[in-house]
Amino acid sequence: MGKGVAITGMGIISAIGNNVAENYQSLSTNKIGIDRITQISTIHENEIMVGEISGTNTDLENQLKIEADQWSRTVLIGAIAAREALDNAGITDVNEIKTGLISGTTVGGMDKSEQYFYDYTDNPKVRQHITGLHAGDSTNKIAKHLGLEKSFVTTISTACSSAANAIMLGARMIKSGQLDRVVVGGTDSLSKFTINGFKTLMILSDTFSTPFDDDRKGLNLGEAAAYLVLESDELVAKKNKKPLAFVKGYGNANDAFHQTASSENGDGAVLAMQKALEVADLKPEEIDYVNAHGTATPNNDLSEGRALIRIFGENVPEFSSTKSFTGHTLAAAGGVEAVYSVLALQHNVIFPNLNFKTPMKEFDLTPVTEKKEKSLHTVLSNSFGFGGNCSTLIFSKNHRVDQTLIHNE
Secondary structure (H helix, E strand, O other), X not given: OOOOEEEEEEEEEEOOEOOHHHHHHXXXXXXXXXXXXXXXXXXXXXXXXXXXXXXXXXXXXXXXXXXXXXXXXXXXXXXXXXXXXXXXXXXXXXXXXXXXXXXXXXXOOHHHHHHHHHHOOOOHHHHHHHHOOOHHHXXXXXXXXXXXXXXXXXXXXXXXXXXXXXXXXXXXXXXXXXXXXXXXXXXXXXXXXXXXXXXXXXXXXXXXXXXXXOOOOOEOEEOEEEEEEEEEHHHHHHHOOOOOEEEEEEEEEEOOOOOOOOOOOOHHHHHHHHHHHHHHOOOHHHOOEEEOOOOXXXXXXXXXXXXXXXXXXXXXXXXXXXXXXXXXXXXXXXXXXXXXXXXXXXXXXXXXXXXXXXXOOOOOOOOXXXXXXXXXXXXXXXXXXXXXXXXXXXXXXXXXXXXXEEEOO
């Protein structure tokens, strides 16, 4: 029998808070992080709304106590969130047992690469930022900061499902005994490249995003980093630790429908949710809340809504998209929403789907629009990426191991 996977720590930095406590406070008080862009000079600054992390790169460098202009913003925020996760788990020696780092990113060091691109040939000092563009460089730097560079370190880049897939891979490695502990999640920062790319796709909103609303105009881009510490339930029991929650199930599918769009019928999402339920050994009616991908693009919300109906029929669980708070944080989204799913379980609360007014014409689904207290035991979280890379995670309050119920209460 495979090992169970406990969540013993988590860390996050986003547009609504610089740590877990601040994010929870913002979610609980409807404090959004969406506004006009301020930290990047772009011709689109008056046309789009984004979720920016408060603080300049200098502020983040000072927090980490590192030299100036050494790391991209993606690395800076990733290191902050990953360190909080380890501290939250009470881990002081990361190399005491087999510990890994699996991080998702799509942007990598693009913010620095585009800043110094035209100086590459004339200024050798900035070349590190060009070679630091690739996704794996950010993970390696975070690992070094945590003291994990000699352990298992890898990067996943599957667009907006990256962090969810990192969590999934980490859980599988623990269940198979390849690792005893692993830091999993993702990090992405805003950059001109990202903004221009999404602007070209014509899916950016010029106002606050409205997930699952019939009049939705597109997404708000955001930046964030979020990580979980996963440990085997055997290790948790041995150390007498109190888990925050458990990774109960996971599933991934790729419908390969289109380069940037999901199947209109939600084929990939359906397969991912079915697999996650199968791994978790749960029936659809045992899901208490769905943290939806909910990007507020015409394609995603239609595809995801149809997929939810195909899985749950007439009894779709209460659901909401928290991207109305943070913006769509791309590769980090699955990590951000994993943290929010655990917070929902811890506090028995459903966070609202802000800005919703008009139900979609294609089906009768209405998200939770106000903070709601509810006894929760399971949360399903969706993350869907370009190319139809669809991932689903299921989190629970408890996990049964060797006939003994280990729980977090």
